[in-house]
Amino acid sequence: MLRKRAFLFVFTLFLMMNAFGQNEEKFRPLYHFTPQENWMNDPNGMVYHQGLYHLFYQYHPYSSKWGPMHWGHAVSKDLVDWEHREIALYPDSLGTIFSGSAIVDKDNTAGFGKDALIALYTSNHETRVDGRRKRLQTQSIAYSLDNGVSWTKYGGNPVLPNPGKSAFRDPKVIWHNESAKWIMSLTAGDSIAFYGSKNLKEWDKLSDFGRGYGAHGGVWECPDLFKMDYKGKEVWVLIVSLNPGGPNGGSATQYFLGDFDGKVFTSYDKETRWLDWGTDNYAGVTWSNVGDRHLLIGWMSNWQYANAVPTEKWRSAMTTVRDLSLVEVEGKLYLRNFPIDSYNARFKTAAPAVAKDSRLNVLGMKNAFKISIKDVDLSRDFKLTFGNKKNEALTFQYHKNHNYFAVNRSETGLIAFNNNFPKKIIADNLIAKSACDVDVYMDKTSIEVFVDGGLVSITGIFFNEDDFEFVESSLEIKNIEIFRYTK
Known part of the structure; x- marks a missing residue:
């Protein structure tokens, strides 16, 4: 009888774990x-x-x-x-x-x-x-x-x-x-x-x-x-x-x-x-x-x-x-x-390991973090790349010659579900200054970029197989803070 009960317990636990795995919602934001x-x-x-x-x-x-x-x-x-x-x-x-x-x-x-x-x-x-x-x-x-x-x-x-x-x-x-x-x-x-x-x-x-x-x-x-x-x-x-x-x-x-x-x-x-x-x-x-x-x-x-x-x-x-x-x-x-400011209480300053001057580690943050960059120089190109070992990449950039900001999701994980999805999202530059602040809110499958306090904003969704592991800058990273989402 005890052996039978033990078998039923293990079998039930197996079914529950299997059901949990099938119902795991990997794309739901935090x-x-x-x-x-x-x-x-x-x-x-x-x-x-x-x-x-x-x-x-x-x-x-x-x-x-x-x-x-x-x-x-x-x-x-x-x-x-x-x-x-x-x-x-x-x-x-x-x-x-x-x-x-x-x-x-x-x-x-x-x-x-x-x-x-x-x-x-x-x-x-x-x-x-x-x-x-x-x-x-x-x-x-x-x-x-x-x-x-x-x-x-x-x-x-x-x-x-x-x-x-x-x-x-x-x-x-x-x-x-x-x-x-x-x-x-x-x-x-x-x-x-x-x-x-x-x-x-x-x-x-x-x-x-x-x-x-x-x-x-x-x-x-x-x-x-x-x-x-x-x-x-x-x-x-x-x-x-x-x-x-x-x-x-x-x-x-x-x-x-x-x-x-x-x-x-x-x-x-x-x-x-x-x-x-x-x-x-x-x-x-x-x-x-x-x-x-x-x-x-x-x-x-x-x-x-x-x-x-x-x-x-x-x-x-x-x-x-x-x-x-x-x-x-x-x-x-x-x-x-x-x-709104209410989000700030949920973000905690992170101290990611710096692999080199242009790369910061965001492994384990579950794609739920905020990045704030002060005084981005608009006299030259600038690029942020979010990536992982599966070569899934999402980029935000400023293109000086064409004077636009852009988010490119064409190299993110799942893009084939619609022909209109994998494209570069372009925003005209309305900034009249030589430098600006950039804030990036990332949450599992979305990126929201705010340039100069939201004078220019870009919102896009994406669907990766794995979370991002690093953020890489085309310039030496300075005046940058990364905040991990906590609840």
Whole structure:
């Protein structure tokens, strides 16, 4: 009997260890948000309320590929550690639940209750007409009186019918003090439509913006309008995602700076400004109800290959949460984005062994580390190479003659799953100085590079067989610090 029990114990242990090995998630990041399982894309409904930062997101709970959209939900006290919650919004007779936003109704303008959380989202109803898919997109609302634990959909949905647009979605809502009304920014295909409301239930068309401005290589999506201060001057920022048509192919996010009078957004110029030059920062919008701060998070993938990346249990991560600020370069304003300070508490200064002047050891850091380099000389080429013994390599470089920064993932491990994936990601140099700082955030399968405090940023994902073992510089390494991620 004892021998039989011992055999069963060993056999059970073997099965458990074997199952663990099969389910090991080698690509899951350590400090970026991911769903526990299945598909995720755009961040939605980000709002701060009663001590919690809420993150909702486009979610398909039944597959690791895109499908009928729900709103997944997670909360955090510091925007770094996240607690997964139950699905917040499910499809209904009006359709699946596409992207949107959430606000705190402090003055009970909608009549659901003081300080109610109100989600504004797109109801996406799809039918087949003569064998072709036809979409009807309208705007709906739901409310929560228990800080997002449970949600009730408004019985009068949709609150904004479709005016005949094939793309009419992604409502982002803010309160505009001067006109004492809610302002909704909404994609209308190749432009952004603005609507106004006193009660979140009845909406009036205010204006359109976009034709002749910025990049138009694809559909405009996920707008976000907000006010910032620059040296006492009021500057309005309009963020617009674009798919396809990004500077390096597929999905990307652009922004416009200008004025907003409560009805019309007027851009300072027609220049195309990219929030991030990388291929893997899309649909980013900011949190509501965070005072004067402007905190943004994006979906860390690209519609060119998002359904094909080599993860199985889950697909997609979010970018780091980033602080937005304005900076002036040669008389023009630009938007900086840089990871929030909360991440710094998770990084510990490392003392890697130096093999030679140009190489530092990162073995054992599990591809979760941060590198900060001061005063990178822009009068000559510069290159950082992350590598391992399998000859998997990821590079970041500055090319002086062509005056660009670049991330090259064409020599990383798994690249054959999509023809658009293995390419060099190029970013124009906007720096007007002879030297700049560079910060690199690495997390398992992603690299986020911030040049000059995020004036230029590049976000890219990659999939290696093994973790990196060293970082090699084309120049003698000095003014460089490496921080190991710890939790």
